Amino acid sequence: MTSEVNREVHLVSRPVGMPTPENFSVVDAPMPTAGAGEVLIRNVWMSVDPYMRGRMYDRKSYAPPFQLNEAMGGGHVGQIMTSDNANFAVGDYVVGFMGGWREYFVSDGMGLEKVDPDLAPLSAYLGTFGMPGFTAYVGLLRIAELKDGETVFVSGAGGAVGTVACQIAKIKGCRVIASAGSDEKLAWLKDECGVDEVINYKKVSDLNEAVRAAAPKGIDVYYENVGGEHLQVAINNMNAFGRIAACGMISEYNATEPAPGPSNMSMIVGKSIKIQGFIQTFHLDMRPEFVADMGKWMSEGKLKWQETVREGVDNAAGAFIGLFSGENTGKMVVRLGPDTVD
Numbered sequence: 001m002t003s004e005v006n007r008e009v010h011l012v013s014r015p016v017g018m019p020t021p022e023n024f025s026v027v028d029a030p031m032p033t034a035g036a037g038e039v040l041i042r043n044v045w046m047s048v049d050p051y052m053r054g055r056m057y058d059r060k061s062y063a064p065p066f067q068l069n070e071a072m073g074g075g076h077v078g079q080i081m082t083s084d085n086a087n088f089a090v091g092d093y094v095v096g097f098m099g100g101w102r103e104y105f106v107s108d109g110m111g112l113e114k115v116d117p118d119l120a121p122l123s124a125y126l127g128t129f130g131m132p133g134f135t136a137y138v139g140l141l142r143i144a145e146l147k148d149g150e151t152v153f154v155s156g157a158g159g160a161v162g163t164v165a166c167q168i169a170k171i172k173g174c175r176v177i178a179s180a181g182s183d184e185k186l187a188w189l190k191d192e193c194g195v196d197e198v199i200n201y202k203k204v205s206d207l208n209e210a211v212r213a214a215a216p217k218g219i220d221v222y223y224e225n226v227g228g229e230h231l232q233v234a235i236n237n238m239n240a241f242g243r244i245a246a247c248g249m250i251s252e253y254n255a256t257e258p259a260p261g262p263s264n265m266s267m268i269v270g271k272s273i274k275i276q277g278f279i280q281t282f283h284l285d286m287r288p289e290f291v292a293d294m295g296k297w298m299s300e301g302k303l304k305w306q307e308t309v310r311e312g313v314d315n316a317a318g319a320f321i322g323l324f325s326g327e328n329t330g331k332m333v334v335r336l337g338p339d340t341v342d
Helices: 050-056 122-126 131-143 161-170 183-194 205-214 227-238 280-299 314-327
Strands: 007-011 024-030 039-048 076-083 093-096 104-107 149-152 177-179 197-198 219-224 240-244 274-277 307-311 332-336
Touching: 007 314, 024 177, 024 314, 039 093, 039 122, 039 149, 050 314, 076 104, 076 122, 093 122, 104 227, 122 332, 131 161, 131 219, 131 240, 131 280, 149 161, 161 177, 161 183, 161 205, 177 183, 177 205, 183 197, 197 205, 227 240, 307 314, 314 332
Parallel strands: 149 177, 149 219, 177 197, 219 240, 240 274, 307 332
Antiparallel strands: 007 024, 039 076, 039 104, 039 332, 076 093
């Protein structure tokens, strides 16, 4: 049974610096109705991700900005409640990337992908088996051209992308160094995922020396999630022909003034370092390979994941804001309702 009201999160003002709860509002909106060729989805889980901060600026980017006083979009997993679309039956579970931040969503089916709740928990399709996991996969295997036995440095290693990047690198036989700001996150990466060396960047007095000690033979691949000092340190310690795959620079997302760039950029010439930023949506041709590999690795017990769960649409904004202070271990997700309804 569906509700008569659809509760949505609206962006009501554009953040300056760190977002605050006052930038968001939970709104009671009319329940949408599926029309010809459409489906009505009851969202069970929604995703909050650091990239969404960029969509809160009113500027041109790879994705359009969120509009003020309208429901925000984002990753979601839900169940089909009504369907006039031959590709989806009532009861099917689907993942999409447009209908988050609300309890119900109407779609023509474009961009929806069926998911199997028996293969993995539904929430995992927003993390390890979803966009973050795919981002890690693309960054390491296509952008960084990872080779077996290399030394890999992952910043932001306790987050949704970083945890998967560490594990894929280990599966590929690499030596992995993980940086995060929590002893608990790093202990899980080392004890459960087999990461070779861990660095709590909040506790070390000299990050460069800590990375050098962890990688005395240098770094071949740097998976960039943080930016700032981490990027400078990675360049310092890169081997010749090293590769940097940059999917995010969370340390700069809330900056109110331009952040200073690394002072050692000239080293990329002498070391022949490749730096490439990327967006996973431009590499969707790799999805079949990703699905096959991840399913195989999971069946072999080679993949683990952690989630930080917040309950209800009222806590969505707080969950998003918490990403920037490291409140999440693994993927931050918001549960909007039960997996099934009568």
